[in-house]
Amino acid sequence: MPRETFRNIGLVARSGSEQALYSLRQLVHFLQQRGCNVIIEKSLDDELGDLGLQAGSRKQLGESCDLVVVVGGDGCLLGAARTFAGHDVPVLGINRGRLGFLTDVLPSELEHRVGQVLDGDYRLESRFLLDMELNRGKRVVGHGAALNDVVLLSGDSVHMIEFELLINGVFVYHQRSDGLIISTPTGSTAYALSGGGPIMHPAIDAIALVPLNPHTLTSRPLVVDGNSEIKLRVTSFRQEPLVSCDGQDGLRVQHDDIIAIRKKPQRLQLLHPPGHDFYEACRSKLGWSSRLGDG
Template sequence: MRSPPVAQEKFRNIGLIARSESEQALYSLRQLIHFLHGRDCTVILDKHIIGNLPEMGLQAASASQMGESCDLVIVVGGDGSLLGAARTLSRYNVPVLGVNRGHLGFLTDILPSEIESRVGQVLDGEYSTEKRFLLDLEVRRGKTVVGGGSALNDIVLLSGDSVHMIDFELMIDGHFVYGQRSDGLIISTPTGSTAYALSGGGPIMHPKLDAMVLVPLNPHTLTSRPLVVAGDSEIKIHITTEKVRPLVSCDGTEGIRLQVDDVIAIRKKPHRLQLIHPPGHDFYQACRSKLGWSSRPGDGS
C-alpha cells in the first residue's frame, strides 16, 4: 500500500477512466491526454475505452492495474463513473480526481473548460485530500453467503419489480430497532447523503462525518424517520416478507434478488477512497451550486 502523497509531490503515471458511450467525455478525454503529454506524464487508459481512441497509441489497463501502478487516476464523466471507479480503486490508496461530464457532479468537480488550469494545479502539488469511506454488503441465506458488494454512496433495499411493500426487521449492533413495512430502505454514507437518500427525505451530511443514515422509503407509518448512526455500526436486515422477492443494490448497480429469511449485513469497508480536489474546493459552495441554495446578495457563487 502506497502512502498518501504529500502536498509537493508531482504525479507522473496517470490513469484515465471515462464513459465510452459519452462523446462529450471522449472529447474531454482527448483534451486531457494532449495536456498530460505536454506535461511529460505517462498516460494509461482504461481498457474498456482504449478502442474508442486508437489514434492515441496508449497502453491499456484495468482499474485494478491502475490502482497498483498509477500515482493518480482521473475519472472523466459523472458521479456514476466515479462511483464505479471508487469501488475498485479504494483498496489501493491511489488518489482519484474527477472531471465532470455528467449532471450534478458532487464528486467530479472540475469543469471541462477548466481541465488544463485545474489539472495543472493538481500536477503542481496544489490540491486538498478527502478520505471517503465505503460500505461493504454481504447477503446470507442460512449459513451460505449468496452475494455481496460495496458502495461509496449507498446500499438500497427495494421491493424490486413489485408494487407491493416489503416487510423486514432492522438490527443495529445486535440491538433490535424495528420491524417495518415499506417500499425499502436506503443505507447511505455521508458521500451518498446528497444523492438518493436526499430524494428520500434524508439529511445532508458533511463528508467528514463518520456516520451513516438510514432512510425509509415510503414507510407504512407516520412515525418512521431517517436515523443517523455511527459509521462503525453493523447493520443487519432480516427479510420477513414472503409475497415479494426484493432486491438489494450497491450504488444503483444490478441488484441481488432476495428471499424470505435472507439476512443483509452492512458495515464500513476497511479501505477508504482518497478523493482529491483542486485549490478552493468548498463543500458548501458545491451545495449552493448543485442544489440551488440561495447565495448572499451580489455573490454569484
C-alpha cells in the first residue's frame, strides 16, 4: 500500500536562532526543488520574508498542511505538539537544539533524511499527551496540555508541600515533598529521568509518577496505566505552589485545589526517518555503553 504523499509542508522554528534560520533556508530551497508548497509560521515572516512564502498561524498550518517540519530543539517540538496533535498532522523534527530525543534529524543529513520522508520511507509513531485541569471548588480555573509532563512544584518556597494522590478515585497516599512529576513515556527521558524516574519505551501505554525529594525513604516512582485519571489535592504549604505543563509558566495552586490529569483524546503523529531506533537514541544521548566491555 503506497505511503501518504506530502505536498503542503508547514515550517515551524525556534525564533531568533541563527542556526535554525540557516537550516530553514536550506530546507525551503530543497522542498521547493521537490515541488512542495511551503507554508511558514507567521512568526518567521520577518526572517524569511525575502523568500515570498505563504505564512499562517499554527492553527492554519494544522488545517492546511500534510506535514509540519519543526526546526529547533525538543522544547520547540513540545510547543508544536500541543497545537498539531489536535489537527492530526504528522510532525518531523530537525535538531537545532541540544539533546534531540524528538528532533532526531541532524542538520548535516537534512536533505537526505527529508528526501526519504517525502519518498514515503519513514516511521510513524503515535504519542499521547496529558490534559491538566485545575479545579477550585466547582470552577475550572486553569488548564493545559503536555507531551512530556505535568509537574506540581513547591514554587518560590524552599519548604515542602503536602498533597494527596488519588488514581481513578482511589486514595493512594498523602505525601510531603517538593512536588510530583506526572510523566508520559515521551517525557520519561526528560525531567522525570533527572528525578530518578524509569525510562519508558514510547510504545508503552503508561504514566509515571515521580516524587521530588519526598520526606520518606519508601516513596518511589509509581507507574500506572495510561488511561488512569490522576488527581492531586494540595493540603498544606507555606507559599502557593505551581503546576506546570512541559515547563511552561505555571499556574498558582491554592489550598484544597484539585489538579486532574488524564490522557488527551488527540495524539501527536511523530515521524522518524528510516532506521530510527529508540535504544540507539538512548545510547547516543544518555551515554550508554555501545557494546559489552565499553567503559
